[in-house]
Amino acid sequence: MNHDAYVFAAYAISALVIALTVGWVVFDYRGRKADLATLEAAGVRRRSEEA
Amino acid sequence: MNENVATGWSITALANPTRFISIADKVIPWLGGLAALAIAVALWMGFNAPEDYQQGVTVRIMYIHVPFAWLAMFGYSMMAASALGTLVWRHPLADVSVKAAAPIGAAFTLLALVTGSIWGKPMWGTWWVWDARLTSVFVLFLMYLGLIALNRALDDPSRAAKASAVLALIGFVNIPIIKFSVDWWNTLHQPAAVFRMDGPTIHASLLWPLMISALGFTLLFLTLHLMAMRTEILRRRVTAMRRLAARRADKG
Numbered sequence: 036m037n038h039d040a041y042v043f044a045a046y047a048i049s050a051l052v053i054a055l056t057v058g059w060v061v062f063d064y065r066g067r068k069a070d071l072a073t074l075e076a077a078g079v080r081r082r083s084e085e086a
Numbered sequence: 087m088n089e090n091v092a093t094g095w096s097i098t099a100l101a102n103p104t105r106f107i108s109i110a111d112k113v114i115p116w117l118g119g120l121a122a123l124a125i126a127v128a129l130w131m132g133f134n135a136p137e138d139y140q141q142g143v144t145v146r147i148m149y150i151h152v153p154f155a156w157l158a159m160f161g162y163s164m165m166a167a168s169a170l171g172t173l174v175w176r177h178p179l180a181d182v183s184v185k186a187a188a189p190i191g192a193a194f195t196l197l198a199l200v201t202g203s204i205w206g207k208p209m210w211g212t213w214w215v216w217d218a219r220l221t222s223v224f225v226l227f228l229m230y231l232g233l234i235a236l237n238r239a240l241d242d243p244s245r246a247a248k249a250s251a252v253l254a255l256i257g258f259v260n261i262p263i264i265k266f267s268v269d270w271w272n273t274l275h276q277p278a279a280v281f282r283m284d285g286p287t288i289h290a291s292l293l294w295p296l297m298i299s300a301l302g303f304t305l306l307f308l309t310l311h312l313m314a315m316r317t318e319i320l321r322r323r324v325t326a327m328r329r330l331a332a333r334r335a336d337k338g
Contacts (some may be wrong), residue, residue, distance in 0.1 A: 036144060037143075038143050038144045038208045039143060041144055041147065041204050041205070041207065041208050042143055042144060042146045042147055044204050045147045045151070045200075045201045045204040045205065046146075046150065048197070048200055048201070048204075049150050049154070049197050049200075049201060051192055052197050052200075053193075053197075053215050053306075054195065055188060055193075056310065057240060057310065059189075060190075060313045060314050060317070061313070063317045064313060064316065064317040064320070065313070066318035067317050067321050067324055068320065069272045070320075070324040071320060071323060071324055071327075074324065074327045074328065074331065077331070079327045079328075079330060079331045080327075081323065081326065081327060081330070082335075
């Protein structure tokens with residue numbers, strides 16, 4: 036009996052879930068970087084950065 | 087004051103979030119590259135390895151299912167170790183580590199369940215059975231979801247950190263149950279074939295792609311965890327800066 040479809044399905048679903056996880060981690064990082072840049076552009080500084 | 091600041095690669099040195107980010111920035115591309123390389127090599131080896139004499143082509147699901155199952159337990163163990171860091175040493179990044187690992191661990195646990203189910207249908211004749219191994223891994227998945235929900239439900243980060251740490255440690259009791267479930271109970275799931283006292287029972291032609299795949303996905307997990315930790319530090323900075331800006335605006 037040919038079971039290729041099961042192997043394909045397992046690999047395809049894994050690739051999709053891993054791609055979504057990597058994508059979420061990358062976009063979350065970029066989003067927070069952009070938030071920080073916006074705040075810094077507005078002149079907000081962290082207490083530790085103030086003289 | 088400066089004499090007390092630890093330098094180098096110690097755990098204390100990493101307690102400084104800014105230093106952690108600068109080290110993470112350097113390590114992440116290398117770790118990610120190595121992960122991609124190892125996974126590519128494992129896939130190539132796996133698809134060129136002979137088929138199993140009983141399971142035929144479906145044995146190829148093993149090269150992803152086993153690493154995912156291992157990472158489901160590894161991720162949770164790492165969260166439990168970090169939880170100890172929160173409760174015992176109050177390490178400032180321990181809670182960041184717990185929070186960052188939960189969604190990544192949950193993704194790998196989901197994949198272990200799904201790939202196992204797809205492997206089960208042709209080999210066992212069923213997608214799912216409530217045997218000890220499958221049920222305990224399903225409970226692990228629920229523990230991950232519970233930790234994610236708890237972290238999001240509490241606004242105060244220090245209260246969320248303590249509650250998550252306690253839950254992560256209580257949930258750790260499930261890890262040995264998962265590992266030994268196939269020995270303690272009569273399960274449809276097969277017993278351990280790699281990590282055994284008497285050595286692996288898999289032929290080298292199948293074992294090597296499996297081990298390299300496990301290495302590759304572990305490196306991927308560590309890369310994602312470092313990235314998510316870095317993001318979590320930035321998220322906390324953004325929250326603190328917004329609060330500071332709001333306070334200043336109030337003062338006029």
